[in-house]
Structure formats: C-alpha cells, structure tokens
Amino acid sequence: MRELTYVARRTVEWREAPDPKLRSDGEAIVAPVAATPCDVDSAILAGRATRRKPQIGYSIEPPFALGHECVARVVDTGDAVTAVTPGDLVVVPWSINCGTCDRCRAGLTAHCSTVPHMAMYGAPIGGTWGGLFSDLVRVPYADAMLVPLPAGLDPVAMASASDNWSLARRLVAPHLQARPGARVLVVARGSIGLYACDIARALGASEVLYVDPEPEHRAIARRYGASTAESLDPLPQGFEIAVEATGRVDQLALTVKCLAPEGVCESAGNHFRPGELPLLDMYLTGVTLRIARDNVRAHIPDALQLAASGKVAPEKVVSHVLDWEALPTALPEKHLKPVFVRNEA
Ligand SMILES: [Zn+2]
Ligand SMILES: [Zn+2]
Incomplete structure (x- = not known):
C-alpha cells in the first residue's frame, strides 16, 4: 500500500509500505475514503513545524506519513471488536487512545497513558502510527477510537470530524x-x-x-x-x-x-x-x-450530532473535492480545506 509521505518543505510523495495487519483482536484496518488536511498540516507543509526542536520539545523531521483527518471504510476487524464491522463508514480520531486507562475513562483521550505521549496519526511523535492519507490504516483500539458516521452525513463534509x-x-x-x-x-x-x-x-x-x-x-x-x-x-x-x-x-x-x-x-x-x-x-x-490539545475522541459524537441537526453547514468550508490520486500534486497547492476522495469501485 502507499502512504502519502512528507519529505521536504512543500513536497509530499507516495511511498510504498507493507499493508498493515491486525496485531491483536481489538484492532481494525480501515481504508480512508475522504481525507483532508488539518489546519496544522499547512504549517507542517510550509516547514514551520520542524525547525524549532528546542522550543517545542520534540522533533517532527521528515520523512513521515501525513494526515490525521478522515472518514474511512472499515476493511477488517479483530474478533473482540464489537463497535464496528467491515463495510462501516467511520470517523478516525487524530489521536491514538486505548479507551480503558484512567485518563481515557475521564475523557482525556489526547493524554492516554497506555500509549506514548502525543501518540497520533500524521506526525512521528509518540510512536509511528502512519498517516490518514494512506491507502490502509491500522487502528489499534478500534472500539475506543472509531465512531460510526451517522446515516445521512456526507463523508466529504465530515472528513474533518477527526479533528x-x-x-x-x-x-x-x-x-x-x-x-x-x-x-x-x-x-x-x-x-x-x-x-x-x-x-x-x-x-x-x-x-x-x-x-x-x-x-x-x-x-x-x-x-x-x-x-x-x-x-x-x-x-x-x-x-x-x-x-x-x-x-x-x-x-x-x-x-x-x-x-x-x-x-x-x-x-x-x-x-x-x-x-x-x-x-x-x-x-x-x-x-x-x-x-489545549483537544481530547477529540470524547467530543466526536456530539460534533456529529450537531452536524446531523441540520443547523450547521460544514460543507461550505470544503474548498476543493479532488481525487485520491491527486494528493501528491494537489496537497501542497490547494489551501483551506481540499478533500481527497477515494473511488471505492
Ligand atoms: Zn490537527
Ligand atoms: Zn487510554
């Protein structure tokens, strides 16, 4: 499979990686169907996030797999997963969280104590979890992390529900x-x-x-x-x-x-x-x-409910709808909120 990889200022490219496999029975493999850059990805693409190591206290040097906002299709699940099944459309939260530690149970999902500090998709901090501009993604705690997309919500409009x-x-x-x-x-x-x-x-x-x-x-x-x-x-x-x-x-x-x-x-x-x-x-x-870093997993259900209420129109922020294959050329060029859509046929 391919991972869209940030390699240098304003430069991303597809790189081959092994297909992710389930490593335990609580995991899922998902395939992003609509993915979009977080506002911070603009700073990363512009090279602003990688040059200040002493001040930010961690290093996010390229190359690394980019992307932490998407709606995905569940492809495979471990035997212990009950919240989602293959074929479901789900929101994948930007941060990795277990759902069972004291902090997760208190709603502090960006501070999960089971995984390294800052564990997230789309930046090599707190371990390497891949990015959501990838053909396939491993979700290590599927029941805790994945949120089914309510029927009637458009994956393109909701690609940013991850963050x-x-x-x-x-x-x-x-x-x-x-x-x-x-x-x-x-x-x-x-x-x-x-x-x-x-x-x-x-x-x-x-x-x-x-x-x-x-x-x-x-x-x-x-x-x-x-x-x-x-x-x-x-x-x-x-x-x-x-x-x-x-x-x-x-x-x-x-x-x-x-x-x-x-x-x-x-x-x-x-x-x-x-x-x-x-x-x-x-x-x-x-x-x-x-x-504060957002404990987003704790808020995604409320945010989806607000989107489903019809009182809001997140689709108006979507600036471009582009094909998945356009990611390497279009991501550095298209600003605001381009959404990259995978043809599932
Ligand atoms: Zn973000
Ligand atoms: Zn946890």
Whole structure:
C-alpha cells in the first residue's frame, strides 16, 4: 500500500509500505475514503513545524506519513471488536487512545497513558502510527477510537470530524451554553475558525466577528452570518467569548485584549514560536485562557450530532473535492480545506 509521505518543505510523495495487519483482536484496518488536511498540516507543509526542536520539545523531521483527518471504510476487524464491522463508514480520531486507562475513562483521550505521549496519526511523535492519507490504516483500539458516521452525513463534509470540525464545536459550544447570546470573536487563518463561526451562529451567538487577512476565508465567514475584518487594528472590544486559531502568539495577545470583563479565550494552539502575552491586562480584565490539545475522541459524537441537526453547514468550508490520486500534486497547492476522495469501485 502507499502512504502519502512528507519529505521536504512543500513536497509530499507516495511511498510504498507493507499493508498493515491486525496485531491483536481489538484492532481494525480501515481504508480512508475522504481525507483532508488539518489546519496544522499547512504549517507542517510550509516547514514551520520542524525547525524549532528546542522550543517545542520534540522533533517532527521528515520523512513521515501525513494526515490525521478522515472518514474511512472499515476493511477488517479483530474478533473482540464489537463497535464496528467491515463495510462501516467511520470517523478516525487524530489521536491514538486505548479507551480503558484512567485518563481515557475521564475523557482525556489526547493524554492516554497506555500509549506514548502525543501518540497520533500524521506526525512521528509518540510512536509511528502512519498517516490518514494512506491507502490502509491500522487502528489499534478500534472500539475506543472509531465512531460510526451517522446515516445521512456526507463523508466529504465530515472528513474533518477527526479533528478541526469537532475541535471547533468544543471551542465555542460549551461557552455559548454558559453564556447564551454572547458576542463571539474568531481570529483565525483556516478551517477551525470558519467552523467556529458556523457553530457560534447556529448556537445563538448574538454577534460573530471573524478576523483573517485572507479574503476567500472572510467570504465564507460572511456566508455563515459573521461580520469580518482583515486585522485586529483597530481592536474590537467587548467580546464574552474569543477563539484564536492562528498559531501566532502576537495574534493571541491581541485577541485577549478584545475580551469583556471575565471573558473566555480558547486558543487552538500550535504556537510553534515563543512569545509574550499581556498578563497584566489579562489580570485586570479577568481573562480565562484555555490552550489545549483537544481530547477529540470524547467530543466526536456530539460534533456529529450537531452536524446531523441540520443547523450547521460544514460543507461550505470544503474548498476543493479532488481525487485520491491527486494528493501528491494537489496537497501542497490547494489551501483551506481540499478533500481527497477515494473511488471505492
Ligand atoms: Zn490537527
Ligand atoms: Zn487510554
């Protein structure tokens, strides 16, 4: 089988690898049918994630198999697997988790203590688990990890449920539930922020402001009912909820200055470079800042339920629908949210 392999800045290629085999009776083999880049894959492709080892504390040097967002078809399962059967369409979460350790049972699925720290698809940290832009993928804890795709949901629209779509729901939904009708600021550079706009409007935000220098992204945000701005100059004020998904600390520092007293800011993280935050301002305003890898497996069912409600339209973020075979040439070129679809015939 082939794995789409990140080999150098802006360069990916198919590399042959042995077909994955079941190694225990709790595993599954799946074949991705619709896969899409996570927003962080843009940083990886641009070479921004690999050059700062001393600061980020781990190395993600090429070559490695890329991709951690997909809907897949179950191909084979071990005898102990009960949650899915061959033929099922499933969401594959980005992180590897066992489902039975104390942390998994507490919902901290990105911090599973059975597997190495940071174990994930699509980056060689916490072991080597392959990537989801591969012809076949081994899922080591099938019952714990895989989530069947509800009937009626489109694999293309939901390819991002592995990470960015489900993350975006978690960034805004709990806060809007606690603060109904809040004003929401989204400072972003890609799919996470656009999904957040959609979800915030669907869940009753009284106003959503989307800030991004990219005109194409702002146009999508306006289709979701958000107002838009190119930058945080001048600084807008008085938001109860803010989402920052830029990977830039200077943008996070500005975002927290836009909050109303006791406001909450969620950062989607991936700040590969160090920087400063205005801690005194944050203290005086009373800011709650959360910056956390998402325990996505715990949130995927709620995110799929929201998608199935019909209140949201994640398909509007899909920028291109392309054939699986186009991955090596198109992935470095197509921005925002290209979805690569495998012909299963
Ligand atoms: Zn991701
Ligand atoms: Zn675990």
